[in-house]
Structures are given as C-alpha cells and as structure tokens.
Amino acid sequence: MSEASAPHAAERRELTAAQRNAVAELLRVSPVADELGRRFVRAGHELHLVGGSVRDALLGRLGDDLDFCTDAHPDETLRIIKGWAESIWETGREFGTIGAQRDGLRLEITTFRAESYDQVSRNPVVVYGTSLDEDLKRRDFTINAMAVSLPDHVFTDPHGGLDDLSAKVIRTPSTPGESFGDDPLRMLRAARFAAQLRFAVHPDVHLAMTEMAADLDRITAERIRDEFTKLLCGADPITGLRLLVDTGLAERFLPELTGLKLEIDEHAQHKDVYEHTLTVVENAVSYEEEGCDFILRMAALLHDAGKPATKAVGSDGRVSFHHHEVVGARLTKARMKAMRYPKEVTAKVTALVAMHLRFYGYGRGEWTDSAVRRYVADAGDLLPRLHKLTRSDCTTRNRRKAAQLAADYDALEDRIARIAAEEDLARVRPDLDGNAIMELLGVPPGPVVGRAWKHLKEQRLEHGPLNRDAAEAELLRWARAEGLIG
Known part of the structure; x- marks a missing residue:
C-alpha cells in the first residue's frame, strides 16, 4: 500500500504506522478485493475500497461486509461481476449500488455519487459522480472519506480522515453547515458514531448540530429510528445520548428523554432523573451476556418516562411519582409507535416499563407464592430481561440499601427457581x-x-x-x- 500524498514528515510516519494496521486486515480479504479490482481495471474502470471499510481496517476491526465505489454504472458493474460473484442482488440499484457475495464476503459496489437531497423529505436523490475525489467529498465524515484503490492499494485521504481517526474526533469533509444542510440525518449519525467508536465530535460539528437541530424534522421517522437504534446499541450509548440532549436533537424525536432533566428524584440520590436514567442504561449494558439487547436498553432508557407527568410534592416537601410506571408505559408505546418500531418490539419494551416497579415491596415479606406465580406469569418470556432491568434500576449510593435490595432480589430469584422446580412456572x-x-x-x-x-x-x-x-x-x-x- 502506497501513499497518495504526504507533505509532512510527521504525517508520513503516522500514515505508515496506520497503514501497517490496515495491511494486516486487508491481507485477509485482499484475494477477493484485489481480484475484483483487477476485473474492473480490465474492463476500463476504477474500483476503490471506501468509507467504513477503510475506517474499520485502520482501526483493526474490518468485518466481512466490504464497501466499494467505482466509476462504472450499475449495468456495467453487473456485467463485470456476472459469473464471478456467487450471488448478486440489486435491492440498492436505485441508489447506484449492486450487491454481491464471494468467499463468505458481502460486497456492495456503488457508482461514484454526487448526491443532492429532496428539499422536503431530505431523502437522497442519486446523481452519479465522475471522480473519487468528488465521491469522497460528499461523504458524511472525514473518517469515512478515505479510500484504498484496488488492486494497487493506493491510499487516498483528501480531508485528513487519518488524522481525525488518530485524534478520535468526528469532523465533516465540507463545513458542518453544508454537510448537515445536504442531509440533516448526519447530525444524528454523528452522535451514533460517537457512541459506536467512543469518539468526540469536533466543536464546529457540535455547534452546527445545536443550531440546525430543527432540520431533523424533515427526516422520515424510519431513517431516524434506524440511526437511533444503532446509537443505543453502540459501545458507549451514554456519550451518544448526552450528545442528543445537549444539542437539542433529542427534543425533535425523543422529548421524553430531555424532559427527565427537569425532574429531581424522590430520594435526592442523583442530580436528576435524567442522570439516574443514564446510569440505569449503563447498568443494563453491563448485564448483557452477548451483543446488544435493544429491548432491554430501550426499556432502561424509558423506564421513568412517566415521572415528569406524575410528579407531586407532599406536605413534607418530599417528591413522589405515583403510578409513573403506568403513565410511562403509555408514553413508551406512543413514542415507539411514532418512531415506527415493530409492534412486537414496542410491546416488549412497554411491558418492561409497566412492570419495572413490581419487585419493590418484596423485601417486606408481603409476597405469597401466588404473587410470585403472577409475577412470573405476567413477565412471561420477558422475565430474564425484567430481572436485569430491576437490578439495573438500583442506583442508590447508600451501600447498605443497595446491598439489601440486591439480597432481596437474590431471594426472589431463588424463590422463583424453587417454585419453578415444583411447578411449571414457564407455562402457567x-x-x-x-x-x-x-x-x-x-x-x-x-x-x-x-x-x-x-x-x-x-x-x-x-x-x-x-x-x-x-x-x-x-x-x-x-x-x-x-x-x-x-
């Protein structure tokens, strides 16, 4: 792999070190990628590994899904890969993308693009570009605007993506205003990458996200839903969520989250219910056994959504939120419906929100075996998630109280196991x-x-x-x- 350009010695040294990491990853896929590149070159066209594939290669985490760009139009791409690819799909053809599979790798090959956007829906309107530089300039962030040409492995980085990758910063190739003006969803995508990669957004990007947050209203609910789901399933969802609230983006599609900043919890154990909620999400992530459990994370995020509407201050000055789980379940259902989540996903998250307080009171010895059976029967197949959500909701800083709550829940789980051994609680x-x-x-x-x-x-x-x-x-x-x- 050679350099496209490296005007400064320091840049050359850093580039070489990063390229060594990328080469190690590319060697794993290069037999397929290089072979594909040679086919395009023989046909008189260019082919470049691009975007997230290059970024992930430089991070040492390249997967089995590879993105390419080319000057060939879709019909030409189909002719080049026909008979070589093990399977081909054209579901992205309207966006200039042809998909293929070879040797266990999923390949997406997209014609150079110079996108414009519908001024009402802000959905991309595909206009084919004519050069790699033009294609890279229209991409969302500099860390996604790098390319490796095939089969000769020339590295192209016109917008300093490698430096930003090293600095762990999210920046746009053009000005943030121009980039977000083209596609406001990129603001949400910035928060998503912050959550996935544990990167910080550049101050200029943060400012533009704040000033242009209202532009997100032009984006369809489905596109927002998909980006938000990826954010919540990121390695560090808390960073992404804070960014959404701080810039005002959350107010455009998830106002229940922003609303929590106004409410102080009844025990004054946290700065506010918002901070408590972020802690619960963080706790829920720690309870996951394998991969992202979106249903658990979403339930943790919205479990106290009903508190603002149920806040009451007693004569003794204490704050209470009676029946907030009932109100919260109703708000959760409405919000997830508005975001176009599938009915079965919405139903599960809503049920967890509705049940998240059921455990409290168990430690006072008031539960009969009948109450335990009902708890299990009502939870159904959500019981393992309900266990995790209930434990995640314990965020008290009082060590004695925290230990008692944990012991009480241990006792409940033991009791469930005992009764289940005697009866078939899973099928009441x-x-x-x-x-x-x-x-x-x-x-x-x-x-x-x-x-x-x-x-x-x-x-x-x-x-x-x-x-x-x-x-x-x-x-x-x-x-x-x-x-x-x-």
Missing part, C-alpha cells in the same frame, strides 16, 4: 384445557369457555397445580355459581 396454564371444559360443561366453543378458562388460570396462580379431580370439581363449582348448571 389452567389444569383443564378448552376441550376438557367443553366436554365437562357440555357447552360449545364460545365466551363461556373463555370465562371458565380464565377462572381456572386464576385458581392455578393462586393455589398452584390442581390434580384432575380437584380441577374438575372447581370447574363445576364455578359453573353452578355462575348459573350455568344446576
């Missing part, structure tokens, strides 16, 4: 199914069967498993009380 169902109910009562399918089933489930939760004779006797007793049989 009535002791008679619908067919047995219809046969015993002599009724057809309909509302009566549903009511009987619900009654038997309540008995199951209250008293534990019943044998067949006891279950039938209880059903007949209920039916007589309801006037269904004599």
